[in-house]
Amino acid sequence: MTYSDKPRLVFVGNGMAGTRTLEELLALAPDRYDISVIGEESCGNYNRILLSPVLAGEKTIEHIMLNDDDWYQQHRIHFYKGERAVQIDRVRRQVITASGRQIRYDRLVLATGSRPSRIPVPGRDLKNVLTFRDINDVNTMLALSRSKRHATVIGGGLLGLEAANGLRKQGMAVTVVHTADFLLNRQLDATAARLLQHTLEQSGIQFMLNAATARIEGTAEGEVRQLVCSDGRTLKTDMVVMATGVSPNIELADSAGLRCDRGILVNDVLQTFDPAIYAVGECIQHRGQVFGLVAPTYQQARVCANQLAERGFARYIQTPAATQLKITGIHAFSAGQFQEAGSHQVIRFVDQQEGLYKKLVLDGNQLVGAVLYGDTQDGAWFFDLIQQRTNIAPVRDQLIFGKDFCHWPQPASSALPVAA
Numbered sequence: 001m002t003y004s005d006k007p008r009l010v011f012v013g014n015g016m017a018g019t020r021t022l023e024e025l026l027a028l029a030p031d032r033y034d035i036s037v038i039g040e041e042s043c044g045n046y047n048r049i050l051l052s053p054v055l056a057g058e059k060t061i062e063h064i065m066l067n068d069d070d071w072y073q074q075h076r077i078h079f080y081k082g083e084r085a086v087q088i089d090r091v092r093r094q095v096i097t098a099s100g101r102q103i104r105y106d107r108l109v110l111a112t113g114s115r116p117s118r119i120p121v122p123g124r125d126l127k128n129v130l131t132f133r134d135i136n137d138v139n140t141m142l143a144l145s146r147s148k149r150h151a152t153v154i155g156g157g158l159l160g161l162e163a164a165n166g167l168r169k170q171g172m173a174v175t176v177v178h179t180a181d182f183l184l185n186r187q188l189d190a191t192a193a194r195l196l197q198h199t200l201e202q203s204g205i206q207f208m209l210n211a212a213t214a215r216i217e218g219t220a221e222g223e224v225r226q227l228v229c230s231d232g233r234t235l236k237t238d239m240v241v242m243a244t245g246v247s248p249n250i251e252l253a254d255s256a257g258l259r260c261d262r263g264i265l266v267n268d269v270l271q272t273f274d275p276a277i278y279a280v281g282e283c284i285q286h287r288g289q290v291f292g293l294v295a296p297t298y299q300q301a302r303v304c305a306n307q308l309a310e311r312g313f314a315r316y317i318q319t320p321a322a323t324q325l326k327i328t329g330i331h332a333f334s335a336g337q338f339q340e341a342g343s344h345q346v347i348r349f350v351d352q353q354e355g356l357y358k359k360l361v362l363d364g365n366q367l368v369g370a371v372l373y374g375d376t377q378d379g380a381w382f383f384d385l386i387q388q389r390t391n392i393a394p395v396r397d398q399l400i401f402g403k404d405f406c407h408w409p410q411p412a413s414s415a416l417p418v419a420a
Contacts, residue, residue: 006034009308010095010105012085012252014039016048017281018295019067024305026075032110032309035077036103038095040175041134041232044068048134049294052326055138055166059268088256100285107276107308110253110264112291114246119154123216127223129240132163144239145170151175152227152237154213156183158325160243161196164205165327167241175206175235177213177227187323187334191350192357192373199330199355208233216240218411245358248283248290263290268315270304286316293321324376331372333379336386337355338369358400365393378402 009025011018014037022035039045043065050064072079082096087096088108093102116131117126128144131137145151145167152360153164168174176183182193183200214230227235232284248263257263259273263285270278270286281297284290291297296318303316308418322335340346340361349358354374360382361369366389370382381403385392395406 002227004034006032007106008104009033009035009107009109010103010111011035011037011111012095013035013109013111013113013115013281013283014041014045014079014081015111015281016045016066016294017113017301018109020298021109021111021280021304021308022077024302025308028305028311029309030075033107035075036080036105037072037077038080038083038085038097038103040082040084041136043135044071044079046135046288049326051132051135051138052162052166053328054135055132055141055163056169056328057166058100058169058328061135077345078341088252088277090256090277093276105190105276108278109304109308110272110277110279110283111281112249112252112279112283114248116242117245117247118242119213121213121215123218123224124242126216126218126240127221128238129224129242130207131242132159133246140169141167141239141241145172148238149173149176150237151239151241152235153241153243154227155243155245156180156185156207156209157243157245158184158187158323160241161200162326163243165200165203167239168204172239173206174204175208175237177208177211177235178231179210179212181210183207183209184325184332187325188332188373189359189371191348191359192332192371194332195355195357195373196325196330196332208235246282246292248285250283253279253283261285268303268317269307269308269313270300271318278304278307287318289318293323295321320383320387322379324379331376332372333372333375333376335379335383336367336369337363338371340369344368349400360400362392362396365391365396367392367399 031094046069047064055058084098085095086098093105112299116133151172151174153160153176156176164174164176180189183197212230213229217226219225250260250264253264254260264279264283266279268282270280280300300316303314306314325332345362347360356374359371367385387399394409398405
């Protein structure tokens, strides 16, 4: 490949955060840099949050592709797919890949993402103990689902439930093992979680709650045979999916001498302690926080692109995030401080027969948290009220019924009366 005399910008990572940064930059300053992208996966950029519908058979890989090979060619981007960056030479300003390529940069963006955690129990390295993170994981699960019968998912969080639903739709008998006493214990309250569990049980998924995995036992051939909990409960299984969280990929940055803690440390313009190197997405740590949702990483992408385009000063400011479950036919939403405390007032609406539940948490005349189950159409509106710190006093009595039932008083007219 030939390079121009423009400054060289290199992206390490071809996931959603890095590519969104690239897209934002191309919109602001399409001819500013000679751009290279190094991506470990052997394909273009795809929507990782839609892997669950692919596992469930509701979409194909083609449906979730965001940018294929042609897109990189059209934008004259040097795309090194299937390449792994193994070293950053900050003195020579080079990225070295596993195949020995030396790719020079003037500015570098690290978007190395995160990796799924494997709980440290005996048997975690047996055959058919999997994680749920990328296309290869989905393809492996789909292949195994055609020959295996029983699947166990460790983790009753968002990703675990989506994996369980997908495997059930592939015809497997699925059990979710979760350490807490209710599902999605970081995203829902107990009432919404019980309704969710009931719905999932009706679809055929089973649950073992308050269950910590002690070990995974295998066959003589090294394949999964049984999961054993710390309280002695056992579960026959021939596939285990660990969905117990992620850890930022900081090894490349750390080995290059960049400052890291849980993630790669960045300032408010997503710059590392080397002014030529930026970082975005799940690999970073900003003001003590690491990130696992797409929304904040897209905000980071916008700020980082603005900085790279030299379009003035923009700062990344952390904002509250909302959570939405991505299982077809099941609607669950939460935002803000939905676990009430202190002087908070709580408004609830429950319809057990219809499977509907709403919970709003108020602090004075401000909405500070919301949980919705069964009907989430007002979720975005509630989230906006939380973010804007809106005074809800005029509609306090109608608020639980949603936007369509809230009638805000009209502002008094400032027009002068017209003389007869």
